[in-house]
Structures are given as structure tokens and as C-alpha cells.
């Protein structure tokens with residue numbers, strides 16, 4: 066892949082790169098465009114060093130059950146040779162860039178999926194690049210939350226004059242894709258809140274909520290993480306379990322027949 070990317074760069078040099086958030090599948094290519102301006106929100110830049118390629122490689126290579134668990138999620142990724150390359154420019158809230166004569170607006174909408182999610186809006190092209198604020202065909206995963214921020218980000222896009230929506234995962238879509246993600250989040254928020262109020266523990270709530278029309282989405286086990294985000298928003302004292310426990314819960318929910 067590195068070689069192919071070098072050929073692409075030679076043919077069409079990249080001068081400006083935006084990291085929409087800190088997950089590796091959205092910033093581990095930074096070293097390939099090290100001559101470019103790399104722009105991210107301050108919160109994203111800060112979060113970027115917390116999970117390193119070496120840590121992920123270590124989890125994939127771990128012996129026993131833990132290695133097996135993580136290879137189930139990340140086994141397809143090769144983390145070797147990746148040098149964490151930091152943004153060269155950070156912003157808070159909103160930043161307008163001129164890229165090749167076109168206005169490109171960066172709009173920080175996190176914390177939501179992560180702590181610093183950014184939408185990239187190109188008004189002249191009536192296009193928005195959403196990063197992982199949209200998963201199309203897969204289940205959104207709310208690592209940071211609150212869900213209300215993410216729902217507000219969807220509402221912001223639904224109010225834009227846009228025809229083309231490029232998600233972080235899945236096929237290019239339009240406002241229908243935005244509405245579908247909003248519907249999922251609003252449903253989980255309502256269902257998890259009702260169970261919180263009834264005194265049900267988060268993990269029991271995640272197993273109890275009927276996914277209905279959302280059962281067809283891939284990675285449905287992410288509801289375990291999403292219910293945790295709802296509980297944290299409702300009770301600042303709520304402590305979510307470790308990342309290993311969260312991945313164990315997701316795996317349990319996605320086991321065939323679960």
C-alpha cells in the first residue's frame with residue numbers, strides 16, 4: 066500500500082490533509098504526506114497519541130484469549146512501519162481553508178464518536194465529508210459521546226445545502242444516510258435512558274434492547290459501547306469498563322445466535 070500511495074502522491078501532490086478524528090484508520094497514513102499541512106481539531110491532536118500503532122500491534126499479537134479477541138476486530142490490519150505523524154496545524158470550533166481556490170470549512174462537532182470529530186464541508190461542491198460521524202451499513206460506535214452532540218451534528222448536516230455525503234465507512238450517500246444514523250442514535254438514547262431510569266445495569270440494558278430495524282446493520286455489538294455513553298451522560302459518576310471488557314461484550318453480542 067505504501068508504494069501505491071507514493072505513486073498517487075507523485076501524480077497528484079496532496080498539499081492539505083484533514084484528520085477528522087484520532088482513530089488509526091483515519092490518521093495512520095499521515096506519514097505518507099509529511100510535506101503537507103495536516104490539520105485537526107486540538108482535541109483530536111491530543112487524543113492521537115493515546116492509542117499507538119505499537120499498542121494495537123501488541124494486542125493483535127497477544128497470546129491466548131486477548132489476542133484472539135483483538136485479532137477478531139483488527140486482524141486484517143498491518144500496524145508495522147507506521148510512525149505516528151502529528152497534525153501540523155490545530156483549530157477549535159471552526160476553520161475555513163482555501164484549498165486550490167475552493168473554500169473548505171472544518172466544523173468541530175465532537176466529542177461524539179471520539180473527543181474531537183470534525184466535519185469537512187465544501188459548500189461550492191455541495192459536499193460534506195463526515196469522518197466517522199457517519200457509518201453507512203454499519204453500526205455507529207460512540208466511544209466518547211454524549212449522543213446529543215452526535216445527533217446535533219446530524220441535524221447540522223440535515224440543515225446544509227448538500228447533495229453528496231461522504232461517510233467515514235460505507236458507500237457515498239446523501240441526507241438519507243444522515244437521517245438513518247440520527248434515527249439509530251435517537252433510538253438507542255431513548256431505549257438506554259428508559260433502562261437507566263428503571264435501575265437496569267448498562268450491560269443488561271445493552272443485551273435487552275431490541276434492535277428492530279437496526280438489527281441488519283453490521284457490528285451490532287457496538288450497542289454495548291453506545292449504552293455506556295448514554296449512562297455516562299446521565300450519571301457523571303458512572304464508570305465504564307476497560308477497553309478489553311468492552312471488546313469482549315461486543316464480541317459476545319455479535320456471536321452467531323447471540
Ligand SMILES: [Zn+2]
Nearest residue numbers: 088090197233
Ligand atoms: Zn473509522
